[in-house]
Each structure stands twice: as C-alpha cells, then as structure tokens.
Amino acid sequence: MPSRFFPLIILSLGLAFSALPAKAAMDGVSPSQLLRQFDDVVFGAENGYENPTVKRWGQSLDFAIFASDETDMIPPVDQIEQILGEISTITGVEIKRSPEPANANLRLGYFPRRDFAALPARDREDERYQNFINKSACLGVLQASEQKVEGGVIMIGTDISAPLQGHCLIEELVQMMGLPNDACNYQPSLFCEADHVSEMTDADKILLSLLYDARLQHGMSRHDAMPLVAHMINELMPFEDPQ
Structure with a gap:
C-alpha cells in the first residue's frame, strides 16, 4: 500500500473561534438529550466493543497525513487545519504537525477502501472488525489504555463522494x-449516522468540551463520571425535565 506523506500540514492553532454556544443557540436540544448523547458516544458499546472509562488525549496530538500513490487526490489541507484548530480550541489539547511520519501519534490516510484491511489494529482477526471495515466508507482505530488515548489511525476512502469524504473527515x-x-439522542448531530453533517453542531461542541473539562479525570468510570457531567450540563442549561 504505497503512500505519499504530506509534511505541509501546519495547524493554525491561533485561529479565533467563537466561545461555546449559549443555551439560546442549542436549536431545541434539551439538557436530558445532551446527557444521554454524552453517555452513548463516550461509554456506548458500538460494533461489540465496550468503553467503560473516560478516555481522552493526555499529551499533544502529533499529526501526519498520507495519500495513496494509486490516486491523484490531494488531501484538503485547509479543511484539516480548520477542523483541528477548532478541536484544539475546544479541548485545550496541543495539536501540531509531525515533520517525521514515523513520530506521529495520529495518522490520517486517503486510500481506496480495498486497502482498509491493511490498517494496523490488534483486532484484525476479529470477525466484528472485519465486518466493520468491509462496510465502511471511512474508519478510525483508537490506540488507548484504560485511561488515555495514546494514538490512532484514520482512513478515508478515495472512492467515495466528496461530500461523504468531508463528513468522514470531521466525524x-x-x-x-x-x-x-454513534448516537441520535438529538438531531442533527455529527454523531448520528443518519445525519451527514459537515461540521459540529453547537450541541456537539458542548459534548467535546464536557469530555475535556478538568473536573473529569482520565480513566474515570461511567458510574463516577455521569453525575459530574449532569452537574456540568446543569450549569450551562438547567434541567427542566426528568433525567
């Protein structure tokens, strides 16, 4: 699977992004919907894989991008810069380019979907994993301990439409x-498979900020984390309906 490395990714981490949205900008999303969405997207069991603890980046994200030699596609550098700049602003995670691809802890590649099977993953022989990659337009594999995300690989199909590539990239x-x-407790949402949105909604941004709030700890269990998350949501938009 020969590939080209793109060292030109320079993240504009100083970009001026707006503050987190106020309640008035939430487009009808209730506190209870937000809480259920957080529970599902962080602790849910998708494709048979359970995630019982809070896992998030505990170090800088060093990013590299690749593309297959079999295609003339040039990765959307400006779009990648914008998305990662916004993520850095919301989470506080330092995101920087890796001049050496071997040193990157997050690798993004644009490849024909037939190459997805070569994606490095410890569960490559697992039938659930094989079913997952066979039906995916894009996919990501997290490398994580019980407490922290330590790295990852993203592959986006070059043989899918441009709008779907854009959705895959931010998702x-x-x-x-x-x-x-994935979860659809409110819609539209980046996390809802039925919604092919091309940017985070206001509620999605709040979910991401909640995960990186200092009151949550790396490796915290669902039992301990969810009451804290409910409290944080209540600070933003008080619960008016039963949780």
Missing part, C-alpha cells in the same frame, strides 16, 4: 478525541 477527527460511538 473521524472528532471521534478520535475520545467520543467514539
């Missing part, structure tokens, strides 16, 4: 931050 990058599952 996989955001999920790689520790929000790995």
Whole structure:
C-alpha cells in the first residue's frame, strides 16, 4: 500500500473561534438529550466493543497525513487545519504537525477502501472488525489504555463522494478525541449516522468540551463520571425535565 506523506500540514492553532454556544443557540436540544448523547458516544458499546472509562488525549496530538500513490487526490489541507484548530480550541489539547511520519501519534490516510484491511489494529482477526471495515466508507482505530488515548489511525476512502469524504473527515477527527460511538439522542448531530453533517453542531461542541473539562479525570468510570457531567450540563442549561 504505497503512500505519499504530506509534511505541509501546519495547524493554525491561533485561529479565533467563537466561545461555546449559549443555551439560546442549542436549536431545541434539551439538557436530558445532551446527557444521554454524552453517555452513548463516550461509554456506548458500538460494533461489540465496550468503553467503560473516560478516555481522552493526555499529551499533544502529533499529526501526519498520507495519500495513496494509486490516486491523484490531494488531501484538503485547509479543511484539516480548520477542523483541528477548532478541536484544539475546544479541548485545550496541543495539536501540531509531525515533520517525521514515523513520530506521529495520529495518522490520517486517503486510500481506496480495498486497502482498509491493511490498517494496523490488534483486532484484525476479529470477525466484528472485519465486518466493520468491509462496510465502511471511512474508519478510525483508537490506540488507548484504560485511561488515555495514546494514538490512532484514520482512513478515508478515495472512492467515495466528496461530500461523504468531508463528513468522514470531521466525524473521524472528532471521534478520535475520545467520543467514539454513534448516537441520535438529538438531531442533527455529527454523531448520528443518519445525519451527514459537515461540521459540529453547537450541541456537539458542548459534548467535546464536557469530555475535556478538568473536573473529569482520565480513566474515570461511567458510574463516577455521569453525575459530574449532569452537574456540568446543569450549569450551562438547567434541567427542566426528568433525567
């Protein structure tokens, strides 16, 4: 699977992004919906894989991008810069390019979907994993301990439409931050498989910020984390309906 490395990715981490959205900008999303969405996307069991603890980046994210030699596609550098700049602003995680691809802890590749089977993963022989990659337009594999995300690989198909590539790009990058599952407790949402949105909604941004709030600890169990998350949501938009 020969590939080209793109060292020109320079993240504009100083970009001026707006503050987190106020309650008035939440488009009808209730506190209870937000809480259920957090529970599902952080702790849900998708494709048979359970995630019982809070996992998020505990070090800088060193990024490299690749593309297959079999295609003339040039990765969308400006779009990648914008997405990762916004993620850095929301989470506080330092994101920087890796001049040497071997040193990157997050690798993004654009390849024909037939090459997805070569993606390095400890579960490559697992039938669930094989079923997953066979039906995916794009996919990401997290490398994580019980407490922290330590790295990851994202592959986006070059043989899918440009709009779907755009959706895949932001979905996989955001999920790689520790929000790995799909859920549709509110719509539209980046995390809802039925919604092919091309950017985070206001509620999605709040979910990401909640995960990286200092009151949550790396490796915290669902039992301990969810009451804290409910409290944080209540600070933003008080619960008016039963949780």
